[in-house]
Amino acid sequence: EKLELVDGKVNWKGETAVKHKHGGLRAALFVLLAFAFENLANLHLAVNLTTYFNGILHFEVSDAANALTNFMGTGYILSIIFAVFADTYIGRFKSILISGSVEFLGLALLTAQAHYSSLRPPPCNVFDPTSRCEKLESSDTVFLYVALYLVAAGMAGIKASIPSHGADQFDEKDPREAKTMSSFFNGLLFALCIGGAVSLTLYVWLDDHKGWDVGFGVSAIAMFLALIVAVLGWPLYRIHVVQGSSVLLELIQVFVAAIRNRNLKLPENPLELYEIDKDKEAALEDDFLPHRDVYRFLDKAAIKTASEKPNPWKLCRVTQVENAKILLGMTPVFACTIIMTLCLAQLQTFSVQQGLTMDTTIVGSFHIPPASLPIIPVVFLIFIIPFYDQIAVPLLRKVTGHVTGISHLQRIGVGLILSSISMATASIMEVKRKSVARDHNMLDALPVLQPLPISVFWLSFQYFIFGIADMFTYVGLLEFFYSEAPQGIKTVSTCFLWTSMALGYYLSTILVQIVNRATKHITNSGGWLAGNNINKNHLNLFYLLLALLSLVNFCVYLFVSSRYKYRSKN
Template identity: 35%
Template sequence: MEQEMEKRKDGRTEQSEEKWVHDASVDYKGRVPLRASTGVWKASLFVLAIEFSERLSYFGIANNLISYLTKVMHEDLKTAAKNVNYWSGTTTLMPLVGGFVADAYTGRFYMVLFSSFLYLMGLSLLTMSQFIPSIKPCDTRICQQPRKIHEVIFFLSLYCISFSTGGYKPCLESFGADQFDDNHLEERKKKMSFFNWWNFALCFALLLGATVIVYVQDFISWGVACLIISILMALTIIAFCVGKPFYRYKRTEGNPLKPILQVLIAAVRKRNLPCPSNPALLYEVPESERSQERLLRHTSGLRFLDKAAIIEEKHVEQKESPWRLVTVTRVEETKLVINLIPIWLTSLTVGVCVAQGTTLFVKQAAAMNLKISDNFKIPAASMSSVSAVGTLITVPIYDRIIVSILRKVTGNERGINILRRISIGMALSVMLMVVAALVEAKRLRMATHNALTIGMANHNTMSVLWLIPQYLILGIADSFSLIGLQEYFYDQVPDSMRSLGMALYLSVLGVGFFLSSFLIIIVDHLTGKNGKSWIGKDINSSRLDRFYWMLAVINALVLCFFLLVTKGYTYKSVHMRDMDNDCYKSDEVVMVA
């Protein structure tokens, strides 16, 4: 009888714990969230909607920006490519500031809301620069130099969008991932799918941005295109606000860098103490004082930092300062951050390859035969839609078929671990640059032949469809490298730094854009001495094929170094929460990989 009553009691406890979400999140009224009515897909769909509209706006502008700068602003190829890279780089580096502020002070929801309105203001300013007569590019349809006031307003609107992205991008994706409970098996699996479907929505936006929006820009007007994306952004901001009752919110915990600094200082202070052979002797939060915060398991790497958690005998009875004694969890969080550094550095070439898709690849397309039929001509920037198609095809196949098979083979929840997925994407990036170099070499040979035999340097005979392979490989590579990097920088950072983690992922792309501009400057300087620069004033006088071969070699070397750095990498190890006793089990661990 007693056993039966005990079973019923356990059953009620399990049902109660299943009913509520105990992952340190709260609902919009500050209460423990109800699992059935908050979070998961019902909440993340609102997040995906606003992400879709933002990416549609961004790609609609970014993919055709180099064409606008060369055709309307009359900038040469080098200047236009550098301006695009500077803007794109700033857009993807600003999230480091926004992510820090969100994690420390504002929270992700309010940072997303503020940034969305700022983004809308930038789009509105951009729209006005196309319609208001006094700030339009020119008085007439044909001019050699745009008005200075238009240049000022145009770049002001662009950088307004860039700064708003600083708070928008790092917080929105992490806020969407926060809607899934890591302590719940089914929700944890759904979170893995969330990153895949996040990129599916992103690439669908890229597809529409590179086709519909770019077509409107080229054949109707930039003003109409800007008006369309501004209205869509306004509608999705309203939808995002409507979803407020369904969200799960993470409370801010103050400066996320402070605990890391405390660990470093505490370890230096106790540098002369020997590390105990038994990790159980290191300090951890007493069970009576534990909150819903997830605890991390001790790992053997970077043992010097373990000294920060050594309990000194003379202070056993006293409560130590956090600048002298920290928990094992804080030590492990610091190890995670240090381990991020080599991964971040070796991932920068991914950003360099992505940068080519919105700059030099577009100019390649513009110099080719854009006619698909006698009656239809494709915009050069629309070729980037092929990369979106590559991702749109790859993501569902990977998420629904390949992962299911690999789970059975490897026993890993993800199918393959995160770093292996990234390395596959990096290998595909090498292939991408090789294919791009071969295609460009063929295009140059045909352009030179036409110039010699027909006397028309701009006579296009090579079809733009030759660019399909390189754009397709770019999309497939992104399905592995970019999604893998998103998962890595979300999962392998301390829970209190997830917005900053997404900002670090975005900074890979941002620094990649700046590196691309830096390489263009260096290559132009070195090769231009003999009057035959690899990157000249126009694409037919350039040697982009050699530039692409150089990028292929750089990517191959960095991939080798990446594989060396990640060999034996230790992933975040989290203690499982015992829901029945509302405490943590030390013998059960989730390896986040």
């Protein structure tokens, strides 16, 4: 029987990978399981760290929210650097192992700070206006941020490498494997939900009831298990061969060359633009991209001049230029998704603070931690993702003809409008919560100790709607970037999702500060979001502002997506 080799992929011994022996769904399952353990390790941090910063380290509520969004933003923005580093020097699989080890180290340091009292301020009730709580000392602050950003760096490397390494297990040119690869991207969200379900319940409970040192400690154990699972799948993987050159650098060269050649006249015949021979191109195992009559100013990067020696910063190939055009074409879609993460940041920060003021009783004496509220959309997604992938997509595929059921841009758009609805719902729920506090004369009630007579499950509506938005937009984005990008920039393109989320988190920090400054002199609380007492600030107006921003953003997206032309796969 003739072995079918996989071009551009090797096995763990460095030999050319063999289809049916390496890669496929069996290998991808190890990737998904490792991703589930990684999310088990850190997802509770995204919803509960504000409580740690505020209650244990004595940050103000807005400072705690900003510290979290900066941490999350860094964890996403660094993914671009890790993607380039993985493709250029060490490969995606090794990047996973190194990043996982860095994240494990950061979690171990957080465990140490939470455990040893000498590394944190003395216990104090920050919600008691008469108490004077000590702040974190400068040396302990350095320790905190070193640990925190080691975790962020590790998360960045995992997010940069896991999707592309998992997708490497499938051959896009094989129709059957192409369908399975689409299921793999849905599986990424499913793995996140499985790990998240445990992290948002058991780990949050451990944080709140057994101590933060226990919570951080079990996170470190989960991260170690993620590394073990990733290594166990090593003999089965199709491993992407390191390119030895930076694709991101090649893209920068196109823009630099186009600027340097801005005074040159474009030839009437595009065939006169510079390109290496097709036979040589095939030998390099790159896609050969034909010239397209869009973004013509970039074509100047490929104008040949006889008087000079070839210089990569002044002369680029047509394929290189087309890569830059594709990336530039996807940028408006990318920009329209930043606002959605801005909304997500509020559910991980201020919504948790809302929950701390409410009745968390489920049955009898059993209470749900407010930070566990995202478990509601997560549990729903655990059931809806298999239904969507195995039932809805095949049915939609018969109607629309799309391999993924509906187009990537349609899927993204559904999520964007749902995020606006989620914020509008959050505003309504906050009005209801504050009216209960006012009617029962509990505006100065201490969170947790004096809960308002309103169930925390009223907040589940905003979480539920946003959870569905997650499934559509974030998975749609991941598929869109990976499928539209040519072979040479797939890893970098999948990081667009994480970069979009990073900018959303950073924008959240900036917006909170702008809103507080703009409303400082028109509110009794000193700003819509100022202070530690959310019963006296104007969180409902902030949610309403986000709902309106999201609606405007969706309208812009409709215009952008209607003008986008999908890349031909031929």
